[in-house]
Amino acid sequence: MKPPSFFVSARNRRGVYLFICAALIILFVPRIVLYFHPSENITVNAYKLNQLRNNYTFKKNNYYKKYTSFKKKYKKPPKKFNPNTYSENEWMELGLSKKQTAIILKFTKRGIYSNEQLKKIFVIPNQLYELIKDSTFYSEKKNNAHDFELKSIEKEKKQLIFINTASQEELETLPGIGGFFAKNIIKYREKIGGFYSKNQLLEVWKFDLEKLNAIQDLLFITPQDIRKININTATSPEFKTHPYFTWNLANALVKMRIQKGGSFKKIEEIKECVLIDEELFEKLKPYLSL
Secondary structure (H helix, E strand, C coil): CCCCCCCCCHHHHHHHHHHHHHHHHHHHHHHHHHHHCCCCCCCCCHHHHHHHHHHHHHHHHHHHHHHHCCCCCCCCCCCCECCCCCCHHHHHHCCCCHHHHHHHHHHHHHCCCCHHHHHCCCCCCHHHHHHHHHHECCCCCCCCHHHHHHHHHHHHHCCCEECCCCCHHHHCCCCCCCHHHHHHHHHHHHHHCCCCCHHHHHHCCCCCHHHHHHHHHHEECCHHHCCCEECCCCCHHHHHCCCCCCHHHHHHHHHHHHHCCCCCCCHHHHHHCCCCCHHHHHHHHHHEEC
């Protein structure tokens, strides 16, 4: 019995030949190219390394200059002045922003009578206060003995509220503080870890100076109730939970701590960070611990 014969058409034979040729080209062409054009070995000599190092140092220095340029420079007043009569333009000429000046004018409108009161205005940076404290003078405060006595009696009738531990019901007993502001105060208190200054209430949503003036004599600050962040153990996300920290600042402090061997010896060391000026440090300090 004869084995079956297979018929291959001319078209199929051409297809097979083309396939074989293509396979040979794909297989051998790269080898021929590499033979005539061998790859160059990449070498990095000491000169190139120095160039790379210098470029890195240059970019790093520019980075720090960029952030140090954000630090404000304040001016000393040209002559002695009464803060209660200083205008918006005069405060801004000392280096304050328009927003900072607006808050200061609200305080001076009702009158301040000492440098101690001036320093308590939270928007005045410590650098500026040191420049102006020897150039200030104040008019004598006129007290109405009868009004003072009435206020003292009225104050004694009312119980002081511990702002860092007060419940919503206790806060609602304050004049002008209903459920809306009581909830906002507690919400912000939990967010920042407690108040170290009554002026921080101005950071609460829709809380204004008029409300602060109405209740500040009825409030009592308890610093021991402030929740603190350990700067030697906190991670970047833990720093960022506090509204006074940005992601850049949180990451910078963690990196600085690593560079110092894993821990800070004192809280003041964080001022070495280019992102922290004296004003920000004073805001952060009550919330930090070792």
